[in-house]
Amino acid sequence: MSLALADRLAITELISSHGHLVDDGCLDRLEELFTSDVVYDVTEFGQDPLRGVAAVREAAWALGAANPVAHHVTNVVVSPSPDGEVRVRSKGLGIKADGSCGSVSYDDTVVRTADGWRISHRKVWPRRAPLGLAHTGPADEPEDIGDLLEFLLARVMDDNHAYAYVADTIGGEALLDSHLPMLDLTGQLAREHKEMGSGDPRSAGLAYAIRVLAQSYAEHPDYRRAWRP
Structure with a gap:
């Protein structure tokens, strides 16, 4: 699929408009950016994908003062695909009121609609390590890894304790198909990570395994969504 210069300019302006509309608080105009059924994927931040432009708007309002005061969108690369959709990569720099900042990458799917080009899917990737590295070192572990271990x-x-109660009241045979071996392994991994130095090359991989295992308790009231792998 070839893309006319006018379309490339329109798509680039579409991507750039995101920062202006959000920073100006014009959330009632998000339909100028997204399709009505847009999927806004923020799973890398431990959240469920936002589905529909109304959900995107509500999430922005819910953040309130935690929103960046400025979104700077740069490095826009437009790549047409044979299916008629257009893939767009860009970078975002968010400046908060306290002066702190963060960087993300946007992977967008853009489609032509009756109202012009719109984003139908956006995946937001946080930039936390240089050279595209991810989940490769202790710096990428959640700050609250200690809380997760506890x-x-x-x-x-x-x-x-629950299995011990079952064994006492019903009998040891009731535990033949239990998850006791997995519990022992999980406990061993957690204890090993607590004793492991931050410079140990196994630390990051073990931390990821612990986050995966902890998902078994995702329904527990003390489980934090930030712990999701």
Whole structure:
């Protein structure tokens, strides 16, 4: 699929308009950016994807003062595809009121509608490590990894107590198909990570495994969505 210069300019302006509309608080005009059924994927931030432009708007309002005061969108690359859709990559720099900033990458799918080009899918990638590295070192571990370890060990202890109660009241045969071996392994991994130095090359991989295992307790009231792998 070839793309006319006018379309490339329109798409680039579409991507750039996001920062202006959001920073100006014009959330009632998000339909100028997104299709009505847009999927706004923020799973890399531990959240569920936002589905529909109304959900995107509500999420922005919910953030309130936590929103950046300025979104700077740069490095826009437009790549047409044979299916008629257009893939667009860009970078975002967000400046908060306290002067702190963060960087993300946007992967967008843009489609032509009766009202012009619109974003139908956006994936937001946080930039936290140089050279495209991700989940490769201790710096990429969640700051609250200690809390996660304590949470996981507490849940393992609870489950072990529950199995002990079953064994006492019903009999050991009731535990033949239990998850006791997995509980022992989970507890061992959590304890090993607590004792492991931050410079240990195994630390990041083990932290990821712990986040995966902790998902078994995602329904527990003390589980934090930020712990999701």
